[in-house]
Amino acid sequence: MSKYYYEYEWDSKYCYPNSFVLKNKLNIKNQTELENAERAITSLKASQASLERIEGGFDFEHLKKIHKFLFGEIYDWAGSVRTVNISKGSRFCSAEYIEPQINELFEKLKQEDYLRSCKSKEELGKRLAYYLSEINVIHPFREGNGRTQRMFIEHLAYSAGYSLDFMKISSEDMLEASVRAFVCDYGFMEKIITNALEKIKE
Numbered sequence: 001m002s003k004y005y006y007e008y009e010w011d012s013k014y015c016y017p018n019s020f021v022l023k024n025k026l027n028i029k030n031q032t033e034l035e036n037a038e039r040a041i042t043s044l045k046a047s048q049a050s051l052e053r054i055e056g057g058f059d060f061e062h063l064k065k066i067h068k069f070l071f072g073e074i075y076d077w078a079g080s081v082r083t084v085n086i087s088k089g090s091r092f093c094s095a096e097y098i099e100p101q102i103n104e105l106f107e108k109l110k111q112e113d114y115l116r117s118c119k120s121k122e123e124l125g126k127r128l129a130y131y132l133s134e135i136n137v138i139h140p141f142r143e144g145n146g147r148t149q150r151m152f153i154e155h156l157a158y159s160a161g162y163s164l165d166f167m168k169i170s171s172e173d174m175l176e177a178s179v180r181a182f183v184c185d186y187g188f189m190e191k192i193i194t195n196a197l198e199k200i201k202e
Helices: 031-051 060-071 095-111 121-138 145-159 171-181 187-195
Strands: 162-164 197-199
Touching: 031 060, 031 145, 060 095, 060 145, 095 121, 121 145, 121 162, 121 171, 121 187, 121 197, 145 162, 171 187, 187 197
Parallel strands: none
Antiparallel strands: 162 197
């Protein structure tokens, strides 16, 4: 996996002493073992959510609810806003600005009627790409942002009448799209999201 996803800054609140491994309910102190446990648990949770969607108002509380659902068995702070600054190849939004920035973003989404008025797959793909990219730049949680925001965007697409299958997008393409979007170049993200959309048959 790319360094983008696994470069952490050590901090005393979230990490074990003299380690970059995040403190966890499983008390796993080896990074690879923790990643494997995370993957197994969140994959099971994601499968569960695909059958029974996590309801919410497509706001920050909804995003936090999804994060807690996915990571609540692993981290005590699941569903809570991070309180430290982090970088993974690029520096994300400073902790003190997370809440105002993301609430402003979700207010914008509300004003767009949660994308339900998009008139085409291409228009929807463009707006989904924008919101996915902007949530990623804010990176509100200490860990698990990617999985959480993708599930949120899947639910958002579904509410607009489309299925969004991230399995159709390679990790390499998602990484490249995320890096480009960091400098407000959304074109590639728009392309890969649109290609993964399919209108739900009534």
